[in-house]
Amino acid sequence: MQDLLYFSQQLINGLTIGSTYALIAIGYTMVYGIIGMINFAHGEIYMIGAYTALIAITGLATLGIAWLPLILIVALLCAIIVSSSMGWAVERVAYRPVRGRHRLIPLISAIGMSIFLQNYVHLAQGSRNIGFPALIDGSFRFGSGEGFQMSISYMQITIFITTLICMTVLSLFISRSRIGRACRAVSQDLGMANLLGIDTNRIISATFVIGAALAAVAGLLLGMYYGSVDPLFGFIAGLKAFTAAVLGGIGSIPGAMLGGLILGVAESMTSGYLSGEYKDVVAFSLLILILLFKPTGLLGKPEVEKI
Amino acid sequence: MKTSVKKLATAVGASVALMAAGQAAAEIRIGIAGPMTGPVAQYGDMQFSGARMAIERINADGGVMGEQLVGIEVDDVCDPKQAVTVANRLVNEGVQYVVGHLCSSSTQPASDIYEDEGILMITPASTSPEITQRGYELLFRTIGLDSMQGPVAGNFIVSQNPNRVAVIHDKQQYGEGIATAVRDTLRDAGVDVAMFEGITAGDKDFSSLVTKIKQANVDFVYYGGYHPELGLILRQARQGDVSSKFMGPEGVGNKDINTIAGEAAEGLLVTLPPSFDEKEENQDLVAAFAAKGEDTSGPFVLTSYAAVQLIADGIEQAGSKDPFEVAKALRAGTFETPIGTVQFDQAGDMESFEFVVYEWHTDGSKTPVN
CATH class of the missing domain: 3.40.50.2300 (Response regulator)
Structure with missing residues (x-):
């Protein structure tokens, strides 16, 4: 019983972190799916989302507003607006001018953008860790008084439910809406979609905006969950999310979700049963193994040569 | 055209000569190396504020052997790679003494460069024992060891x-x-x-x-x-x-x-380290920090102050600005500093350094635990 509780606790830890990896991974995978480039500045967009949310929360606190739902909604909206405009601007400034050139050029442009944004936040906000207030406190507990007690914090539940809602809305949006259909068309064949009257530039911008908005949601959630933000915060998370996207099959949205969850659970199980020191080793070995046997990732479709 | 080139050359020559003369007008340059940015910049602030204060007060007292101290501050971000870069920069600046670095992992690679270049280094914060175990002649510290x-x-x-x-x-x-x-x-x-x-x-x-x-x-x-x-x-x-x-x-x-x-x-x-700023004899100094709006409660403020002071005292005792002579003087003597009486052993560590257990509080204050 004790062992089962311990296992479930580690599973929940892993699923929580995994679902936020998935939220960030969507941004990588959508952009890749549509224009075939890796947006390395995406981790920074997520970090900026967390900072914006923190600034909004602090601002509301100084105004004396203490009603939790209002704080959360305002922080979320601010984060989404700022991150999305940032995502849009990054695409306009750094990617659109070099689109269609050799593959390496947009990649380098993306890395440059990532370094620029990181340093911009360094300068604007300082390099220290800034504490994030714990807005959602408390937890459910399971197990007897003696021995191991499993606890699921309200924050973990919030993260889980929010991710679920975001994913569902996104899937519906992609499969049912006009823009979603256009997105799928553009990802299949950009040139043809253009010929058929789809404004591909607008669709590509929309992709960046959607990815950035989801990253902003993840930024707010993780900021609150962990309790601090710093300018390098996006880099590691971005790397992990990118791994998740590749693991699940880059270009595939369900793949990003699956990849994120697998990566999160693998990490928490490794630190739970082996040692925290091997966490990244196991996560990346898993990635290599999967790519060895299934180069397109778990749910990725093999690329068909277009003639 | 030709004349203007000549004129320019003379002008450049003259200004170079002037600059050289300006440098010769006696100043002792001390490099202060630590993190100004990055996740542990908080500790760098302590170090810089302590060292600045020491330089200020020593200069106000007439400097060292009639020469003024000049601090050259560099940022190593507590990153070993960056530490090597800034160490080389200090070498190029013609620095002969360094107070720093802060993180042990930065101090170690930087100290290799200083030792090779004949620069005396006192770290006010690095506590890794390995640093002073390599038999370096010009390396000291004003803090205890892990x-x-x-x-x-x-x-x-x-x-x-x-x-x-x-x-x-x-x-x-x-x-x-x-x-x-x-x-x-x-x-x-x-x-x-x-x-x-x-x-x-x-x-x-x-x-x-x-x-x-x-x-x-x-x-x-x-x-x-x-x-x-x-x-x-x-x-x-x-x-x-x-x-x-x-x-x-x-x-x-x-x-x-x-x-x-x-x-x-x-x-x-x-x-x-014990709260040096609560000692009787340091109250003047603490007041001087307070007058500048700076806080002395951090663990590295007064250890940095002491490091600068030891360099100054070492030069006075040796009667020479040669770092090797100063190192000899530092090993030989006993010095009164805000962190107590300092006596170095052969390795460059303090003979004794006390650590105290404190309990930390939500408001950032601390109380000693017995």
Whole structure:
């Protein structure tokens, strides 16, 4: 019983972190799916989302507003607006001018953008860790008084439910809406979609905006969950999310979700049963193994040569 | 055209000569190297403020052998690669003395360069024992060693009679070194060390670690490393209902841990150098810091002050600006500084340095624990 509780606790830890990896991974995978480039500045967009949310929360606190739902909604909206405009601007400034050139050029442009944004936040906000207030406190507990007690914090539940809602809305949006259909068309064949009257530039911008908005949601959630933000915060998370996207099959949205969850659970199980020191080793070995046997990732479709 | 080139050349020549003359007008350049940016910039601030104050006060008193001290501040971000870059820059600046670096992992590679270039270095903050074990002639420190701090922490934990202890570290030179010293002290005393594990510095998610600590049912957790990670561990441990007592080295003892951990920082135990700023004889100095709006409660403010002062005193005693002579004088003499009477051993470490266990509070204050 004790062992089962311990296992479930580690599973929940892993699923929580995994679902936020998935939220960030969507941004990588959508952009890749549509224009075939890796947006390395995406981790920074997520970090900026967390900072914006923190600034909004602090601002509301100084105004004396203490009603939790209002704080959360305002922080979320601010984060989404700022991150999305940032995502849009990054695409306009750094990617659109070099689109269609050799593959390496947009990649380098993306890395440059990532370094620029990181340093911009360094300068604007300082390099220290800034504490994030714990807005959602408390937890459910399971197990007897003696021995191991499993606890699921309200924050973990919030993260889980929010991710679920975001994913569902996104899937519906992609499969049912006009823009979603256009997105799928553009990802299949950009040139043809253009010929058929789809404004591909607008669709590509929309992709960046959607990815950035989801990253902003993840930024707010993780900021609150962990309790601090710093300018390098996006880099590691971005790397992990990118791994998740590749693991699940880059270009595939369900793949990003699956990849994120697998990566999160693998990490928490490794630190739970082996040692925290091997966490990244196991996560990346898993990635290599999967790519060895299934180069397109778990749910990725093999690329068909277009003639 | 020709004449104008000639004129220009003369002008350049003259200004170079002037600049050279300006330098010859007696100043002693001291490099101050530490993190101004990056996750541990908080400690760099302490170091820079202490060193600046010392330079200011020594200059006001007429300088050293009639020459003024000039501080040249550089930022190593507490990154070993950056430390080497700034060390080379100081060499190019013609610096003969360095106060720094702060992080042990930066001090180590930088000290290789200083030793080769004949530059005397005093670190006010690096506590890794290995640094002074390499037989360097020009390397000193005004702080204790992990091998002194570890046993203080270890013995304190033993005195609390814990059943099981977890020792966590951040896999860096400083953190792992001190955690190992604590673990060994505990094992020698027969305490059950249930966990000895590393985390990755810069990580944010410690939920698995916290669950593991809870499962191991330890009543004491020692963390070797810096405040950004311990702050998060404390906070996540509190959310995960872990009731163990936490303890850390001086790398966690600053007010930034309160902004990260919030209320979870209450009751954290920290080994720190004794509060030099509470000593009778330092009250003048503390008032001078306060007049500039600076805080002296950080562990490295007065150790940096002492480092600059020791360089000045060493030059006076040696009667020479040659770093090798100064090093000899420093090894030979005893010096009165704000951190007490300093006497160096052959390795360049202080003969004795005390660490005290403090209890940390939510508002960033601390009280000594007996």
